[in-house]
Every structure is written in structure tokens, then in C-alpha cells.
Amino acid sequence: MIQWLWIIPVLPFTGFLLLALSGARLPRRLVAVVGAGSVGLSAMAALMVALDFLTGTSPHAYKQTLWVWWRVDGFQPAVTLYLDSLSVVMILVITVVGFLIHLYSTEFMIGDSGYSRFFAYMNLFVGFMLILVLADNLVFLYLGWEGVGLCSYLLIGFWYKEPRNGYAARKAFVVTRIGDTAMAVGLFLLFNQLGTLHIQDLMMRAQQTWPSGSIYPVAAALLLLGGAAGKSAQLPLQTWLPDAMAGPSPVSALIHAATMVTAGVYLIARTHVLFTLAPKVMALVAILGAVTLLLAGFSGLVQRDIKRVLAYSTISQIGYMFLALGVGAWAAAIFHFMVHAFFKALLFLGAGAVIQALDEEHDMFKMGGLRQQMPVTFWTFLIGSSSLSAIPLITAGFYSKDQIIWLAYSSVFGSGWLWAAALAGALLTSLYTFRLVFRVFFGSPRSQIKHHPGPAIKISLVVLAIFSIAGGFIELPKSLGNLHLFSDFLQSTLPSPLVAKGRGALETMFEIISMAVSLGGVFLVYLFIFRMPRLTQRLAQSSMGAFLYKFWFGGWGFDTFYDHLITRPYVWVARVNRHDFIDGLFTAVAWINRTGYRTIRRTQTGRLRGYAMGIAAGAILIIGMAVLL
Amino acid sequence: MNALFYISAIVAVISTLLVITRANAVHALLYLIVSLLSISLIFYLFGAPLAAILEVIIYAGAIVVLFVFVVMMLNMGPQTLVQEQQWVRRRVWLGPSILGAILLAELIYITMAGGGHTTTARVIGIKAVGLTLFGSYLLGVELASLLLLAGLIGAYHLGRRKFHRTVSRGTS
Amino acid sequence: MMISLPMTHGLILAGILFALGLVGVLVRRNIIFMLLSIEIMLNASGLAFITAGAQRGDPDGQIMFLFILTMAAAEVSVGLALILQFYHRFKTLDADAADRMRG
Numbered sequence: 051m052i053q054w055l056w057i058i059p060v061l062p063f064t065g066f067l068l069l070a071l072s073g074a075r076l077p078r079r080l081v082a083v084v085g086a087g088s089v090g091l092s093a094m095a096a097l098m099v100a101l102d103f104l105t106g107t108s109p110h111a112y113k114q115t116l117w118v119w120w121r122v123d124g125f126q127p128a129v130t131l132y133l134d135s136l137s138v139v140m141i142l143v144i145t146v147v148g149f150l151i152h153l154y155s156t157e158f159m160i161g162d163s164g165y166s167r168f169f170a171y172m173n174l175f176v177g178f179m180l181i182l183v184l185a186d187n188l189v190f191l192y193l194g195w196e197g198v199g200l201c202s203y204l205l206i207g208f209w210y211k212e213p214r215n216g217y218a219a220r221k222a223f224v225v226t227r228i229g230d231t232a233m234a235v236g237l238f239l240l241f242n243q244l245g246t247l248h249i250q251d252l253m254m255r256a257q258q259t260w261p262s263g264s265i266y267p268v269a270a271a272l273l274l275l276g277g278a279a280g281k282s283a284q285l286p287l288q289t290w291l292p293d294a295m296a297g298p299s300p301v302s303a304l305i306h307a308a309t310m311v312t313a314g315v316y317l318i319a320r321t322h323v324l325f326t327l328a329p330k331v332m333a334l335v336a337i338l339g340a341v342t343l344l345l346a347g348f349s350g351l352v353q354r355d356i357k358r359v360l361a362y363s364t365i366s367q368i369g370y371m372f373l374a375l376g377v378g379a380w381a382a383a384i385f386h387f388m389v390h391a392f393f394k395a396l397l398f399l400g401a402g403a404v405i406q407a408l409d410e411e412h413d414m415f416k417m418g419g420l421r422q423q424m425p426v427t428f429w430t431f432l433i434g435s436s437s438l439s440a441i442p443l444i445t446a447g448f449y450s451k452d453q454i455i456w457l458a459y460s461s462v463f464g465s466g467w468l469w470a471a472a473l474a475g476a477l478l479t480s481l482y483t484f485r486l487v488f489r490v491f492f493g494s495p496r497s498q499i500k501h502h503p504g505p506a507i508k509i510s511l512v513v514l515a516i517f518s519i520a521g522g523f524i525e526l527p528k529s530l531g532n533l534h535l536f537s538d539f540l541q542s543t544l545p546s547p548l549v550a551k552g553r554g555a556l557e558t559m560f561e562i563i564s565m566a567v568s569l570g571g572v573f574l575v576y577l578f579i580f581r582m583p584r585l586t587q588r589l590a591q592s593s594m595g596a597f598l599y600k601f602w603f604g605g606w607g608f609d610t611f612y613d614h615l616i617t618r619p620y621v622w623v624a625r626v627n628r629h630d631f632i633d634g635l636f637t638a639v640a641w642i643n644r645t646g647y648r649t650i651r652r653t654q655t656g657r658l659r660g661y662a663m664g665i666a667a668g669a670i671l672i673i674g675m676a677v678l679l
Numbered sequence: 680m681n682a683l684f685y686i687s688a689i690v691a692v693i694s695t696l697l698v699i700t701r702a703n704a705v706h707a708l709l710y711l712i713v714s715l716l717s718i719s720l721i722f723y724l725f726g727a728p729l730a731a732i733l734e735v736i737i738y739a740g741a742i743v744v745l746f747v748f749v750v751m752m753l754n755m756g757p758q759t760l761v762q763e764q765q766w767v768r769r770r771v772w773l774g775p776s777i778l779g780a781i782l783l784a785e786l787i788y789i790t791m792a793g794g795g796h797t798t799t800a801r802v803i804g805i806k807a808v809g810l811t812l813f814g815s816y817l818l819g820v821e822l823a824s825l826l827l828l829a830g831l832i833g834a835y836h837l838g839r840r841k842f843h844r845t846v847s848r849g850t851s
Numbered sequence: 852m853m854i855s856l857p858m859t860h861g862l863i864l865a866g867i868l869f870a871l872g873l874v875g876v877l878v879r880r881n882i883i884f885m886l887l888s889i890e891i892m893l894n895a896s897g898l899a900f901i902t903a904g905a906q907r908g909d910p911d912g913q914i915m916f917l918f919i920l921t922m923a924a925a926e927v928s929v930g931l932a933l934i935l936q937f938y939h940r941f942k943t944l945d946a947d948a949a950d951r952m953r954g
Contacts, residue, residue, distance in 0.1 A: 654952070657950050658947075662885075663774070670778060673782070692864070692871070695872070699872075711891070714894075718868075718894060721864070725905040742890060745927055749935065753944070759944075767878070772878055783866055786869070797858075801908050811914060812910075823917075831928070834932045835932075
């Protein structure tokens with residue numbers, strides 16, 4: 051069964067080919083079947099492969115080489131699929147969540163003229179993402195990395211007729227490009243020093259040849275971190291994700307919540323050996339994660355557009371994953387990734403349903419009281435929000451986020467500051483999430499919905515809601531059952547974090563604190579919105595409040611900063627350099643042609659005598675040549 | 680006899696020169712007749728009496744007369760004289776004169792390079808010409824007659840008064 | 852009547868007349884004069900043929916001259932008819948007036 055590993059990425063690619071070549075001519079229903087079906091079949095194959103992997107007696111990793119990609123001077127990266135516990139988790143999440151999102155899209159995008167184009171791009175994306183997580187060597191991984199970047203560009207700018215969407219797509223591509231370049235340089239460095247890019251070999255050789263903390267692992271880890279930060283929208287490359295909400299909601303759900311933005315997390319988890327050899331970089335990762343989650347939390351608190359709140363929320367949650375990676379809690383990061391995929395996709399799909407029902411209204415302050423009009427959407431959205439806010443005990447988010455908060459303190463790499471940041475972030479999460487929920491679904495209705503979501507949408511929402519609750523029960527902390535199914539499963543690939551001595555005893559107390567924080571956040575929001583609306587108004591209108599509001603609304607001024615630092619000088623240089631000499635070569639060709647034309651034109655006077663003169667002169671010339679030669 | 684040739688040659692050259700420099704069209708035509716007559720004499724001296732006669736009859740007697748008819752018909756008036764004088768200025772002559780001089784130099788060079796043998800010109804009578812013309816060159820005669828037919832029809836058609844009205848309607 | 856002279860002189864005379872005719876075509880602006888100058892050139896070439904024929908003792912030179920004459924006649928008649936049309940259209944005999952083919 052496990053030999054069918056190759057079919058998991060091949061199915062979405064086949065779907066892409068079919069739809070790209072002939073999708074415009076096929077009826078909608080067939081396009082939906084091909085588009086969603088290819089990912090669905092891939093999900094089934096992934097389930098079977100995972101089953102075989104779990105129950106079989108095979109070693110902890112399975113390799114399947116399809117062919118050798120290219121050979122240059124002894125370096126021959128192969129198209130090899132590598133399956134271990136980490137890859138199993140990734141492919142299951144990608145294909146199952148991907149399938150649910152595709153199912154949702156079959157109904158969501160039904161009115162769009164680019165229906166087959168949409169599914170073609172989505173299938174292409176799923177194929178590339180699967181390559182990324184199944185790749186055996188970093189070159190093949192980079193192929194998947196670039197591929198998902200391309201598909202992200204194509205899908206953000208899906209409604210290309212609106213120039214704003216094209217701008218957002220370009221912004222996303224260019225910003226992640228910066229990270230990609232850093233990653234490429236990191237690959238060059240690794241290959242130069244260690245002679246291979248095959249991940250397992252690389253990790254072994256790095257451990258053998260490089261002492262911990264020396265310049266090479268630090269440099270390589272930093273560069274890979276650059277790539278990861280770009281793709282995962284962390285500081286300082288996080289500016290593209292809020293604008294990427296210009297794409298359709300399923301795109302935001304799949305690419306910018308569940309999968310592509312977590313590629314950075316996957317990369318760091320995959321190359322964790324390299325990072326453990328560079329503790330300073332790990333500390334940087336943790337700090338980066340902590341700062342990002344706070345930054346994004348504050349920004350999400352003041353947004354008006356539903357999807358932008360969720361976008362900042364994604365940045366914040368990935369900050370949690372980076373924080374976990376930075377303190378050495380690899381399995382916890384992947385656990386949070388999985389749970390986050392469930393509830394964030396659910397939230398984006400729910401937001402999409404609300405937006406579509408209200409005829410493309412994005413502003414949450416124009417919504418209200420949708421609780422009665424869209425019950426299924428409301429309950430699933432509520433479940434997703436609860437999971438996001440880590441409401442204790444019943445939601446999956448509680449278990450995953452709490453593990454991170456705990457390990458931020460207790461790990462050997464952790465500290466009290468990181469724990470405080472994570473806790474503050476959890477408070478912010480509750481605040482902005484339930485602000486969103488209350489504004490959209492509670493209160494008096496400000497508008498009527500135009501149409502109800504259909505069955506495909508509802509099924510996807512419900513299934514994801516179930517996962518958002520049940521997905522957490524496989525990893526319970528010590529005080530609540532001490533279940534380690536998930537981390538035990540990943541043990542073979544991702545070692546457990548080392549817990550610092552003396553800190554383990556405080557686990558129960560810290561858990562109660564975080565439970566209080568998340569519930570308290572919900573209560574605070576309730577107070578501010580429903581019980582003390584005038585206080586909220588006055589706070590917002592005070593000078594400090596207004597300044598903070600504008601500052602956080604603009605994403606802490608990063609866009610303006612980058613605009614002044616990089617964009618404007620670059621545009622200025624381009625404008626000054628408009629007439630450089632290479633351009634001059636080309637314009638010279640045109641100029642020669644035009645001047646020649648103008649000169650020769652003067653000889654066409656239309657006058658008989660002139661022509662006669664020309665004939666006479668020419669004849670004399672020829673006779674002269676005959677005479678002289 | 681040689682002197683006669685040189686005298687006629689000088690007359691021909693001078694009258695041709697005068698033809699191309701006159702402002703009055705009729706004067707130019709009259710000088711052309713003089714030139715043609717002197718050339719006709721040269722033909723005769725070269726032993727080509729038929730050519731001499733034809734030169735006078737057709738060239739001077741028909742073609743130049745045709746020119747005279749057209750000039751008379753156009754009847755331009757005295758202002759054209761002034762206009763012609765304006766057009767024929769010293770400055771205009773420079774370029775073409777140079778070209779003409781170069782051409783002349785080339786032709787003389789080619790001619791002298793061929794070597795100058797003196798021959799006694801034999802008179803080739805009309806009968807001999809007629810026999811060759813309608814013997815070897817019969818095809819040429821037929822083609823010439825076709826050419827004349829074409830010229831006739833063309834001249835008739837193009838010279839019609841009514842024609843230019845349809846022309847102007849079609850082109851303006 | 853026979854003369855004995857180097858035939859090259861006849862050819863040189865033809866060359867002079869031809870050059871004069873060429874100059875006349877290039878200088879004069881009046882169309883009738885241009886046509887006239889062309890006739891001079893044709894005549895000069897005829898003279899060259901006669902000279903060559905006399906040198907060879909053939910009637911071929913005179914026959915060629917005959918054909919030239921025929922062609923000149925046809926050409927002049929058509930040319931003059933065209934000049935009439937030209938005059939009717941442009942109301943002048945200025946050759947430079949017809950420059951619609953200007954590029």
C-alpha cells in the first residue's frame with residue numbers, strides 16, 4: 051500500500067493538467083468533480099498510506115525514488131519521496147483539509163466565470179505543497195517551495211481584472227521572494243560546506259562536522275530562517291499576508307491559513323538538527339515568534355475587515371509555532387500547526403460564507419445579529435473561534451496552545467519573558483476573536499442576508515468544526531490525562547523538548563493561569579461591547595487611543611517604513627536610469643531606421659527633373675565603372 | 680569632303696546648343712530644324728542617302744512640325760516668355776553641365792580606346808537597304824508597324840478633349 | 852560622295868549631341884523643352900548608328916536608324932498628347948507642378 055505514495059502528489063497534478071488544458075470546455079459539474087475529486091482521491095490515498103505506515107513493521111522512514119532529476123559534477127538530486135512521521139502528519143492535513151476546502155469551493159465559486167481556472171490553480175497548489183513536504187532533498191523541496199509561491203500569486207490575483215488584486219499578488223510574491231533568496235543562499239552554503247542537499251545526510255554531516263554555535267550552522271540556520279519567515283509571514287516579512295486577503299476566501303483558507311504559510315514551520319522542523327547546532331538562532335526564532343504574535347495580535351484588535359482580522363490572527367498563531375520551534379518544542383509546533391489548520395480554515399470558510407451571504411460585505415461593523423439568520427455558520431464559526439482562543443478543555447486549540455505556552459517557560463531554551471509574551475498573546479487572541487464573533491453574529495441585525503449557504507459549504511464547515519474539537523484529544527497534558535499520542539508518533543523524527551529542572555512542578559498552576567486568561571479575554575470583550583459601549587467610545591476617541599488605533603491598524607507602520615526605505619529609492623533610481631546606454635542601443639536601432647527613412651524620403655521629390663537627374667547620374671556612374679574597370 | 684563634314688558638325692553642335700538655351704519655344708524649334716538639317720547632310724556624306732532623306736522628311740518634317748502644332752495650340756502668351764527666362768538661370772546649369780561633361784569625357788574615352796581607323800565611306804543605296812529591311816529584318820518591320828498602331832491609338836485617345844473631363848471626375 | 856575620315860569623329864559628334872540633349876533634359880523646366888531634348892538625344896544615337904553602319908559597309912546602320920525614327924515618331928505623338936492633358940490639368944507647362952508622387 052505504501053508503494054502508492056507517489057500517487058498522492060500525482061493526482062492533484064493530473065487534475066491541474068486536465069483542467070488547464072480543457073477545463074474551459076467542460077461543464078461545471080465535471081470541473082467540480084475533477085477539481086475536488088483529485089484532492090479527495092489523494093486524501094484517501096494519504097489515509098491508506100498513513101494506515102500502512104502506522105500499522106506496518108516498516109522502519110521509521112520510507113523512501114521512494116522516482117527518477118534522478120539531474121546530474122551535474124557528482125551532484126545528482128533525485129525526485130525522491132520521503133515518508134516519515136512528520137511527512138505523514140503533513141500530507142494528511144494538506145489533503146484532508148484541502149479536500150474539504152475544495153468541496154466548499156465547488157459551491158462557493160459556482161457563480162464565477164473562472165471556475166475551471168480556479169480549480170486548476172488550487173490543484174496545482176496542492177500538488178506543489180505535497181512535493182514540498184514529501185521532498186527528500188532540499189532542491190526538490192525548493193521546487194515545491196517556489197511552486198506554492200507561484201500558485202499563491204496566481205490565486206491572490208485570481209480576480210485579475212481589479213488592479214488592486216494584482217498589486218496584492220505582486221506584493222506577496224516579491225516579499226516572499228526576499229525570503230526565498232535568503233533560503234537559496236542558505237542552500238548554496240550548505241552544499242558548499244557539506245557536499246550534499248539530501249536532508250537526512252545533511253543533518254548527519256552537519257552534526258558530525260560542525261561544532262555547536264560555530265559560524266556555519268549559524269549562517270545556514272539564519273538564511274533558512276529568512277526563507278521561513280518570508281513564507282510564513284513573520285517579522286520582518288509579514289507585510290504581504292493582510293493584503294493577500296484580496297483573493298477568494300477558499301484561497302485564504304487553504305494557502306494563507308492551513309498550508310503554505312506553515313511551510314516555514316515545516317522547513318525549520320525538518321532541519322531542526324541544524325537549528326539545534328545554532329542555539330543563538332533558535333533564540334532568535336523564539337523571540338521573532340513572540341514579537342510577531344504580539345504585534346499581529348494588537349493589529350488584529352483594531353481591524354474592520356473580517357478577513358484582515360483572521361489574517362493577522364494567522365500571523366499571530368504562526369508566531370506561536372515559531373515560538374515553539376525556538377524553544378525546541380518541535381512536536382508541539384507541529385501539533386499546533388495541525389489544530390490551527392483545522393480551525394483557521396474553518397474560520398476563513400465561515401467568513402467567506404458570511405461575506406457571500408451579505409453580497410461581498412467585508413466590514414464587520416456593518417454586520418450584526420447573523421446568529422439567527424445563519425445558524426450552521428454561526429455555530430461552526432463559534433467553535434472555530436473558541437478553538438482559536440483556546441477555550442479550556444473542550445477545544446483542540448486549548449491543548450495545542452497551552453502546550454506551547456507551558457513549554458515556552460519550562461523548556462531549557464525558554465524563559466519567563468517568552469511565557470509572558472505567549473500569555474499576553476493568548477489574551478489578545480481571545481479579545482480580537484470574540485470581538486469579531488460578537489460584532490458579526492450578535493447584536494441587532496444591520497442587514498439581511500441575500501442567500502443562504504448550501505450543502506457543500508455546510509458540510510465542510512461542520513466537518514472542520516468536529517476536527518477543531520476532537521483534534522486535540524490526542525495530546526493531553528500531565529494533569530488532564532497525560533496522553534502523548536501525537537508527540538510519541540513524532541518521536542522518531544522530532545525529539546521531545548528538554549524540560550529545565552525545577553520548572554516542571556509549576557505545570558498545573560500555569561495551566562490554570564492560561565485557562566483564566568483565555569476565558570477572561572472573552573469576558574472582557576463582552577463587557578466592552580455590550581455593557582460599557584460608551585467607555586469603549588471614549589477610549590477610542592482619546593488622543594492616545596486614536597493614535598494607537600491608527601498605528602495598529604496600519605500594521606505597526608511596516609508598510610510605510612518599507613515604502614520609504616526600499617520602494618521609493620528603488621523607483622527613483624529606476625526613473626533616473628531610464629535612459630541608460632543599453633536602452634540607448636535599442637533606441638539607436640529605431641533612431642537609425644527613422645533617420646534613414648527621413649533621409650531617403652527627401653529624395654522622393656515627385657519631380658520629373660530630379661528623377662531624370664538621378665537616372666543620368668547613375669548611368670554615368672555605371673559607364674564610368676565600365677570604363678575604368 | 681572632310682571639311683564639309685566638320686563644318687556641318689560645328690553647325691549642328693551650335694544650333695543644338697541654341698535649342699536648349701532659348702526661352703522662346705518656336706525659336707528653339709527652328710534651331711532644331713537647322714540642327715537636323717545639318718545632321719542630314721552628315722548622313723549623306725557618310726553614304727546613307729536614305730537616312731538623310733528620312734531625317735529631313737520625318738524628323739524635321741513631321742516630328743518638329745508636330746511640336747510646332749502643339750506649341751501653337753497651347754498658345755501661351757508673352758508671360759510665358761518671362762517665366763521661361765526666369766527658369767533658365769545660370770545657377771541651374773551648373774550641375775547638369777558637369778554631368779554632361781563627365782558623360783562626354785567617358786564617351787570620348789571609350790571611342791578613342793577603340794582605335795580610329797579611317798575608311799572610305801561607300802554609298803549604300805536605297806535598294807540595298809530595302810532588300811535587307813524586308814529580308815532579314817522583316818519581323819522588325821512588323822513590330823514597328825504595331826508600335827505605330829499603338830502610338831496612333833494612344834495619341835488619339837489621349838488627345839481627346841472630352842477625355843479630360845472624365846479624367847478629372849475620376850481623379851479629383 | 853565619299854569621305855575618308857576616322858569614324859571616331861562621327862561617334863564623338865554623336866556623343867556631344869547626346870550630352871547636349873541630356874543637359875537640356877535636366878535643365879529645362881518646361882515639359883515641351885524636355886521632350887525636345889529627348890528628341891535630340893534620340894537623333895544623336897541615330898547618328899551613332901549610321902556612323903557605325905558606314906564604317907562596316909552594311910545597310911544595318913540605316914535600318915536601325917529607321918527603327919529609331921519610327922519609335923521617335925510614335926513616342927512624340929503620344930508624348931505630345933500627354934502634354935496636352937498635362938496642360939489641361941495643371942494649367943501650366945511647369946514639370947515641377949506634377950509632384951503628387953512626393954514621398
